[in-house]
Amino acid sequence: MSTGGGTDGTAGTALAEQARAKVNLTLRVLGRRPDGYHELESVVAFAGVADRLTLTPGAKAELTVTGPRAAECGALDDNLVFRAARALGARIEGLRSGQFTLDKQLPAAAGIGGGSADAAAALRLLAASNNIAFDDPRIMAVARATGADIPVCVASKACVMTGVGETLAPITLPPLPCVLVNPRVPVATRDVFAELGLKPGEFRAGLSEVLEAVAWPAPGAAAEDWIDALAGGSNDLEAPAIRVQPAIAQVLAVLRAAEGVRLARMSGSGATCFxxxxxxxxxxxxxxxxxxxxxxxxxxxSVLN
Incomplete structure (x- = not known):
């Protein structure tokens, strides 16, 4: 599933992938499992804005980060690109890695899955470089083990995401013109969930409420139908995120006052809003x-789809 470069795994042939921003159009937190993970239900779309990851195949895994957001990436040895590559190498004997170059355009700790999208792009590149089928179950197994948002970013297609992020039901979403805004303040996901305050084993929604979840528009539905349906949803992390970082409220106020706006909401755990x-x-x-x-x-x- 390479979006650029060669796909035959030839040594020295650079492969490239776009790591598109993930946007949670809705996000319900159903509860917290006894193991501490949160059960979610989210309509996810992907924007045209993206990081770009290239891989020049070679024996040793290396990573160089460039771009305007490079300084936000932190320690490179703990980067999700490296972690995903190492995890896939542990599952597939003889996996060839190489030189990764990440052009970092998306803000970090921003609620749009930048790091997760980068890791998913790395998995796609490694699959192409090693002639591994994209649907090889080991790819998704590594994605699930490396980060909760990585599985949905592997295909980077609109879907309804449930569980802790591992259950994905594709949807047909029409192109939705959008504006993404981040106040340039990082927000740690763990801080937002801590502010939400659910204890292990505590659920906010009963089984009957889950079964009565919103029925999303059918394939071929117009953008107008989708906007109406999405307006009936919410992001359960929006209020706790604003308590953690009040600048989010200002961003939402500005977006909601924009001429022609149809719907404005926070994505993920913030601080990016759309x-x-x-x-x-x-x-x-x-x-x-x-x-x-x-x-x-x-x-x-950008455009969401």
Missing amino acids: AIFSSETEARAAAAAIAAGHPGWWVEA
Whole structure:
């Protein structure tokens, strides 16, 4: 599933993948399992903005990070790209790795799965480089073991994600013009879940509520139908995230005041928020206005699908 470069595993042939931003259009926290993991239900889409990861096959795994967000990546030896590569190598004897170069465009600790998308891109690149089938179960097993958001990022296609992120039901989502905004403040997922305050074994939703979950529009439904359906949802982490980082409330207020906005909400555990518009023209105009008014923020017009 390489999006660029060669796919035959020839030594020295650079392969490339886009690591697209993940956006949680809705996010319900159903409860916390006895093992401490949270049970979720989320409609997930992917934006056109992305990191770019390249791999030049070789014997030794190495990582170089470039781009405007490179300084936000932290220690490279603990980067999710490395962790995913090591985990796949432990499962597949003789796996050839190589030189990874990550062009980091997405903000870190931002609720849009930047690191997870990078790790998923690494798994796709390693599969292509080693002539491993994309649907090889070892790929998804490593994704699940390495990070909760990595499985949904492997295919990077719209879906309803449940469980702790491992159960994925594909959906057909029409293109939704959007603006993504991050106030350039990192928000740790663990801090937001701690603020939510669920104890192991505590559930916020009973079985009957889960069974009565929203029925999402059928394939072929118009964007208008999807916007109406999504408006009936929520992000259960939005309120606790605002308590952790009040700047999120300001971002949401700005997005909700934008001309032509149809829906604005926080993604994931924050601090990135999104707004959906009826047209790409409206989204671009809103992004330009917001960027001009808040030059310190990360602002991108894109399309969700």
